[in-house]
Amino acid sequence: MPRRSYDQYCSVARALDTVGERWTLLIVRELLAGPRRYTDLHADLPGVSTDVLASRLKEMERDGLVTRRRLAPPGAAYVYELTPRGRELLGVLGALAEWGAPELRDPRPTDAVRAHWAAVPLMRHLAALPGVPAGVVEVRLDEGAFHIELGGGTPSYADGPAKRPDAVVALPPGAVRGITGALRDGGAEITGDGPLADALRGA
Template sequence: MSPRRSYDQYCSAARALDLVGDRWTLLIVRELLAGPRRYTDLHADLPGVSTDVLASRLKDMERDGIATRRRLPPPGAAYVYELSERGRALLPVLQALGKWGEGELGELRPTDAVRAHWSALPLLRALEGEGIVEVLLEEGEFHLRLGAGDGPAYGDGPAPGPVDARLVLDSATCTAVCRGELTPADAVRAGRITVTGDGALAEALREGTGGREAGPGGT
């Protein structure tokens, strides 16, 4: 395990960056906000990270109390990594960073990797209420846990149980919402998001009250 590097500054921002400022650390947190993940799953959903760097970052996160490692009971019998309570507290940090970076998305570059669940955090910012929302994109499916509290913020694939609303949208619409250019309510009204479900959350989305307003650069 590598020794922790420090900015040696008596400043809370500098102390925070001592822990999560290394390359890849916050993106590992983004993946673990979905709940426990195996090392191989993390490596698959972090294209570009080397096995050595990923292993080193995970060890650092364990040492610093951001993540833990545990063995699943049989028949799984695999090790998984998951965020500690302190690690889960980084959700608003990731949300604020994502909001700040909306204008940097631009057009999809030929070298850009894409995973459907990378849209989970932007959609969590855009939606209001509490409940389970399934989202189906061309690239895949994931589910959101609005108002989840201490649990995972989202999950890859279909929800394991009942859902309150199901959203079907294309990549262009999802990108516009993630950039803050389009609200979910406006997308529903324009027929760009199809909402199904009988829950209060689905009804709110159909009525145009289930999302936040677009930012200053949006429409």
């Protein structure tokens, strides 16, 4: 099926031709954590149908945002991962997260929640802090844990605890709604002995 276009000679319109379809940017959000199997993507995108997810992934492959590859044994499963062009959308998602933060009031009864959905705004916040050294930050929320790797260019994140974090940030209940505010206002418990933990405590 041919892709619809706004048919406008404008960079905003061209970008929306590629990423403006429903679910596309949320698939990018999931793949920023690294390669994911189709079943994992489907589990962390509540509400998307299997047909729509498959269709979006094919479109994203065609547009050079995503590649599909087979894992080496014993995994032998297919995974999807972002291309360098796809990873460039981190800045777009960070800006959207900042713009949308005021809309995160009390969760609605129908809202799904995943801890790692807070990673994108937090990465943007940490990357903007002056003097924060490279390292791995583990973030613990009531909803679960994820970790962020800073330094070496673009920050990245992964779901779950870190093997050897340089700093651990434990946030109070409900902080997923305003995670950067909890860090700014002293609502986070920060542990660790190295320069990264010290920098976060002083931020």
